[in-house]
């Protein structure tokens with residue numbers, strides 16, 4: 001069971017259409033052996049949560065360059081809980097000012113990967129979080 | 140290392156929630172079924188109890204080459220079936236990289252749904268070199284969806300290579316999606332694609348060449364069709380939903396014909 | 403290890419000689435001679451006296467918060483010596499949603515200014531004389547509607563439309579290739595763009611109704627050659643569609659404008675601008691038979707490459723921007739935006755915007771590069787690159803035509819796949835450190851936080867409140883009738899501009915008009931070729 005590939009839902013939350021970054025991340029996660037479920041542009045928090053639940057994802061990665069993270073991330077956390085997947089770790093990528101990182105973490109975000117994060121660190125983060133999330137699930 | 144007792148407990152708990160209609164239990168059981176590990180026997184016996192007394196679903200395979208518009212068609216069918224008050228599940232299968240085992244599963248991009256709608260379920264599956272572009276336990280996953288109570292189950296798979304026969308094994312009706320492209324008909328026939336299909340959908344009929352493709356397919360099938368009569372060929376534009384109603388009608392007819400032929 | 407191919411993967415020789423010069427036919431001068439600035443095919447620039455006659459327009463993109471907030475920033479920039487305005491709209495406006503739409507949550511006034519209706523546009527330009535300032539508006543899917551707001555705002559200032567100067571981006575094709583701010587499917591999107599071109603040719607002859615944009619294509623990771631080819635083929639597509647409407651080439655071609663990226667690869671960028679002018683001039687004169695010289699001249703705005711900015715050591719971005727800006731000027735741009743050093747981190751602060759503008763002023767007034775037109779003309783290297791880029795573009799044009807044209811290639815995902823594979827190659831080169839990026843994969847230093855712009859959380863509720871009040875004050879029957887008229891025009895083949903303008907006068911909002919349009923035109927999900 002531990003061999004089952006890590007499943008990651010990747011989504012663009014909100015209205016911005018900049019997908020160059022999330023595309024790169026999708027590719028490297030795939031090349032690292034993960035199953036990457038991409039849900040497309042313009043997702044709402046509830047759509048993402050539904051995808052995480054039905055796809056039984058181990059982690060969810062959100063790309064958001066619109067600066068709306070302080071509004072949209074709490075919506076997402078609530079939606080994940082409502083779908084019964086509040087335990088799934090949330091990774092936020094995109095433009096997040098340093099000062100907002102602790103705020104997001106307090107809301108329940110597992111990792112914030114700002115601009116300039118290496119691809120290695122991105123892969124490592126998803127791997128660690130997925131492992132932790134599965135271990136927690138089995139207990 | 141897993142403890143067999145706790146594994147059995149876990150399955151039991153999941154089955155309990157599954158029976159109570161908890162979609163998360165369905166999602167998790169699919170993961171357990173899909174991981175190809177040694178507990179598939181346990182899951183199969185569990186399935187027998189879960190499925191007991193349940194109505195069977197109409198299972199429709201959607202096959203065709205990458206980019207033909209299978210996901211777009213699946214999305215259109217979901218809309219069509221929801222509008223008719225039927226609940227639908229979609230199993231979208233895409234190949235994993237044989238080297239890394241990783242996969243990019245992008246079929247959800249095309250599916251529009253109301254996140255509050257309990258009557259839709261979409262699951263993306265990576266297939267690893269298994270026959271027919273289906274996961275090894277595809278039949279069990281489909282039975283899970285059926286046992287959960289979906290009226291209709293759509294199975295999207297890339298019908299590549301020689302081994303698409305597997306879709307025949309799980310679907311009641313197979314729809315082959317092709318696109319207008321002069322001269323490819325012979326290739327489809329050679330590849331044996333036409334044989335496995337019950338209905339052939341010429342998608343992207345908003346583009347030039349759809350009429351010609353449909354006509355030459357019909358001609359080809361008339362020659363090879365024999366007594367059984369040839370399979371219906373229908374032009375659709377999955378992107379707008381045009382022709383989807385007609386296509387669904389043919390799917391239902393094909394199901395009746397098939398169930399007569401295979402008692 | 404050092405590398406000797408460009409960031410676009412073009413191989414560069416150790417040195418260039420007369421043997422590398424192109425052999426342009428006829429009008430470009432004698433073989434090997436690139437001709438003179440201000441003459442066909444304008445490789446060397448569209449004016450003989452170039453910046454001696456008139457400097458480029460220094461146009462910094464700005465917009466955030468409410469119409470009042472941005473109005474203040476505009477006046478600040480005009481005060482500092484900026485010569486044109488450029489409006490950045492917020493994401494909901496760009497996607498054609500009203501500020502009170504649930505999907506707009508958290509994004510109102512965040513990355514640009516929130517404009518819902520003509521009254522907002524009027525407040526945006528309060529005390530700014532629209533007859534005297536030239537305004538650029540970066541907006542695409544809802545461009546015709548925002549144009550209608552602008553025309554109504556001018557009307558309310560008592561200014562005739564034929565006095566208005568400025569540019570509407572209005573280039574929906576590149577949204578499908580790169581930027582992802584499309585709403586309607588490709589065909590109706592192009593139709594809407596051409597509606598504005600047609601309308602302006604008749605009623606706002608000084609306005610540039612479209613800014614055919616390669617900038618975003620490049621930002622998505624394309625090569626210089628792809629940026630050039632895809633932008634020009636999009637331009638040709640608009641021309642074809644306008645001609646199909648029965649417009650005469652010389653009635654609208656002089657008002658077409660372009661928008662390119664000014665990236666790091668100094669000489670290749672200059673060559674790209676030069677090649678663009680030459681290709682366009684030949685097409686307009688030789689293929690479309692344009693008689694008016696203004697139709698032959700490709701005018702362009704340039705912006706330094708946002709994607710080249712790095713979060714690490716943001717001060718270094720100032721240096722990148724300066725070189726990129728110099729490439730744009732040596733390439734003969736008509737207007738220029740220089741990015742601020744902190745733009746990867748947040749909206750720019752006033753200090754960083756000022757520095758970015760100062761960069762242009764130093765270029766214009768201190769470096770002397772403006773003293774003569776096309777100072778690099780005749781350089782073996784630059785002329786050879788110009789020629790290569792032109793050939794590369796022509797190869798793409800032929801391939802796209804073979805595949806059924808621009809709209810087909812959008813639908814099949816061709817553009818996106820081409821761009822994605824170029825972006826992936828570049829990414830690998832950076833990862834493997836084949837390409838050095840200062841502060842990122844070499845010369846690394848510990849992070850140094852810099853002050854960033856703080857968004858004002860009261861903007862969104864304020865804008866929603868104002869919008870609700872406005873909606874309540876309108877006559878619902880009139881609004882409904884205006885929207886019905888939009889639906890009816892959309893279902894037919896009439897130009898939609900008059901219906902938008904009449905609706906704008908009634909303060910019908912952008913979100914209302916867009917959803918009326920979507921009822922008829924449909925909405926587009928995502929193009930193919932995602933990976």
Ligand SMILES: Nc1nc2c(ncn2[C@@H]2O[C@H](COP(=O)(O)OP(=O)(O)O)[C@@H](O)[C@H]2O)c(=O)[nH]1
Pocket residue numbers: 203204205206207208209210211212249342343344345346375376377378379813814815928929930931
């Ligand atoms: N013109 C046209 N394009 C379509 C149609 N259906 C699907 N497409 C496009 O074809 C591409 C591939 O579609 P998709 O459903 O992902 O194909 P799949 O790989 O078979 O699942 C997408 O760009 C769709 O927008 C159609 O009816 N007409």
Ligand SMILES: [Mg+2]
Pocket residue numbers: 209210211245246295
């Ligand atoms: Mg698909």
